[in-house]
Amino acid sequence: MTEKIHWSSVDLAQLDPKFRIHLINSASGYKSANLIGTRSAEGQDNLAVFSSVIHMGSEPAIFGFLLRPDTVPRHTWSNILSTGVYTINHIHLPMVDAAHRTSLKFPQEVSEFxxxxxxxxxxDGFAAPYAAESQVQMGMNYLNHYTIAENGTILVVGxxxxxxxNAQVLATDGFLQLxxxxxxxxxxxxxxALPELIQRMPYEKL
Amino acid sequence: MTEKIHWSSVDLAQLDPKFRIHLINSASGYKSANLIGTRSAEGQDNLAVFSSVIHMGSEPAIFGFLLRPDTVPRHTWSNILSTGVYTINHIHLPMVDAAHRTSLKFPQEVSEFxxxxxxxxxxDGFAAPYAAESQVQMGMNYLNHYTIAENGTILVVGxxxxxxxNAQVLATDGFLQLxxxxxxxxxxxxxxALPELIQRMPYEKL
Known part of the structure; x- marks a missing residue:
């Protein structure tokens, strides 16, 4: 048998905070890797890495992402509220260093780009900037947000x-082979981490 | 320049529904791969694959997942509501076939296990079943749910x-190298898809 380590909820509450942050952030499996691009009402561009973008529905095509008010890159949310738009841009292997550095704290007047x-x-005239290096990009219209009572995070829906x-990723049935x-x-x-496709399964609803 | 294909919101609405489902499900990047285990009030076990489990906070340690009422494996939600507990279990390479087959429609009296x-x-006396083959497992207490007005999906928070x-994945700082x-x-x-770790970056808040 494989040796397993067990933490109860009491154990988790007593862990060193940084240890707990790394542990809990790893525990749900792999996360999406995206850059969210916004533009302030004054025209200042902002770009921030997010690991919380999630698919919420295909018709209409909606996606969500989570903001943590105390740790979030500061300008993304205020720009979305003032302009109503943002972009979601995939992070690819050659972009990892630059993408992660967007999480450093830059002054308001500095564009992370x-x-x-x-x-x-x-x-196409969209009012938020895309990351040109991204091969899958979405221009998003803000729809709504939900404040999570349990910890004050905000689920932004667009x-x-x-x-x-990129035409290279599109399969004939609409699948994007990332x-x-x-x-x-x-x-x-x-x-x-860099994934490699193992297999596609016969269609079943997930 | 790389050739890019462009769909406007009007184009998306006019796509073949299956094509659109594959396209939009691929567009936010990679998703987590988990099995959610539940037990009915009558003691019947249920196991279902989910690609929507997300990290929501580390203190307290909370995770969410999305249910689509019209397509969801049918018993997961009713079991959570009746027992208040569920498990989240990582899917590993040797489990992919079995995990995906949990999304087939089995009769209520058949355990997907x-x-x-x-x-x-x-x-440890927890009232929901784990997948023994999983190397990262969580027993979850249901806390709350949020109904997404835009499409009727439900965000379940626990x-x-x-x-x-598995002790093999735990780094000294709490990171689980999946x-x-x-x-x-x-x-x-x-x-x-199977990821391989490229690098860890110096600590910055995501």
Whole structure:
């Protein structure tokens, strides 16, 4: 038998806070790796890494992401509230260093695009900037948010206004094979991992 | 320049429904791959694959997952409401076939454990069954749920009562290096992929 370590809820509450943060952030499995792009009402671009973007429904096409008010990159939420739009951009292997550095605290007047070397791109008149290096990009219209009473996090819900995908990843049935463009995934708080497709299963509803 | 395909919201609404489901399910990047275990009030075990488990906070340690009322494996939600507990269990490479088959529609009286060959395991008196084959397992106490007005999905929120991890994956700082036990990730609706850790970054808040 494999040796397992067991933490009860009491054990978890007594752990060193940083140890607990790494442990709990790792415990649900792999997370999506995206950059969220916004523009302030004054035209200042912002770009921030998020591991919490989730699929919420396909018709209408809606996605959510979680904001932690105390730790969130500061300008993403205020920009979304003032402009109503944002972009979601995949992080690929060559972008990992730059993407993660967007989580450093830059002054309001510094664009994380310029600070990290990523390229802000406007497409089809949308009012938020995309990361030009991303091979899967979405322009999102803010719809709603839900405040989670248990810890004060905010689930932000938006609908896809524009979806762009590198033609190389698109299968004939609509599936995007993400390993064809080296989209990465996040393990825990600070681990970046590169997946390889093993297999697609016969269609069953997940 | 890489050729990109562009879908506007109008284009998306006009797509073939199955094509759209595959496309939109792939567009947010990789998803977590977990089995949720429940037990009915009558003692019948249930196990279902979910790609929507998300980290919501580390203190208290809470996780969420999304239920789609019209497509969800039918018994998970009713069991959670009647017992208040459930388990979250990582899916590893050797378990992919069995895990995905839990999404087939079995009659109420059939346990997905027995139907798929996975092993139900009781630990520490917890009232929901774990998947014995999983190397990272959590016993969860149901806390709350949020109904998403935009499409009727339900975000179920729970707190960790027990966490078990294979000693092999635990780093000294609490990080669980998931590729050490071949935890998989889900691409789209039906793609299973195996990640390999590229690097951990210096600590910054995500």
């Amino acid at each position: 310029e600070a990290t070397g990523l390229t802000a791109l406007d497409m 609908q896809v206004a524009h979806l762009y995908a 390993d064809q463009v080296a989209t990465v995934t996040i393990n825990g708080l600070d681990g970046y | 027995e139907a798929t060959g996975l092993t139900a395991l009781d630990m 707190q960790v009562a027990h966490l078990y991890a 590729d050490q036990v071949a935890t998989v990730t889900i691409n789209g609706l039906d793609g299973y």
